[in-house]
Each structure stands twice: as C-alpha cells, then as structure tokens.
Amino acid sequence: MTGHANAPHPLRGLLCGAAAGAAGTTVLDAVGYLDMVLRGRAASTTPEVTVERLSDTLHVPVPGDEQVRRNRIAGLGPLTGVAAGVGMGAVLGLALSCGWRPSNAVLTLTATVGALIGTNGPMTVLRVTDPRTWSGSDWIADIVPHVAYALVTVGVIKGLDPTAES
16 A cells, blocks of 8 residues: 555555444444333344345245244344444445545434434335334434444444544
C-alpha cells in the first residue's frame, strides 16, 4: 500500500465498520434484554418466523427432524440480527473509508435507519410483521435499541478511524 500510513483504505474501513457493527449489535441486544426484564415481556419470535418464511419462500429447507429443525431455526433467527448489525457497520465503515464525511448526526441517523430497515425490512416483506399496525409503544420499543446500536456503532467507527476528527 502506498501513501500515508493512516490513509483510509476500503478493506480497513470495512473491517473497522464490521467491528463497530458488532459492538452496536451487542448493545442493541442488551437494550432488548433489558426491555424484557423491565416490562416482563417474552422474547420476540419474529426472527424465527422470518427464517421459516424465508426458508419456504426460497425453497431451501432447514434440515433435521422437527426438534433439530426448531433448534436450528432458534439459532438462525438471532444470527440474522447479528448479520444485519455487523453488515450495516461494515457498509458505514466502507463508505467512510471511500470519502463519505457526513456530520455525526447524519451518520447516526443513517446507522439507525439502516439497522431498522435491515432488521424490519425482511420481516415486513415476508409479512411476518406490519409496522403500519404497530402502536406507539411498539415503535418506541423498536426504535430505542436501534438508536443505541447507532450511537455505539458510530462511536466505535469514529474511534477506530485514524482520519476521524476528534
């Protein structure tokens, strides 16, 4: 690699973004678990239903007898959220390494909206959920963890980016 040692590089941006997305996903999950504790609510089954619908739609069965299949789906559901969070962070890191320089507010809004679309989009398309029918408290319960995700993801990206302004 030629140039300045701290010059942005797409692969570095992608990897830093993925790490930031992983940190943000951890916080999103923690906020979700805290919500379960505070409100005494059960875990959402929408990730698992999404995996089942995606499996049916793509005609790619999840293998195993009924119990093994259920266990695999129970693992695949949360992994879709991890993939969305890490993926969104990777995209942000890549964009920043390629010269995109939004304000922190725009970057945080982009991360929030991207994470909301990355998680709720497939569930909406597959008709697992319909955000148009959500109550105000449903929206708050969904947005708060995604904002927490964005704040942490942006903070970590900025902390790992040697070209970021302090």
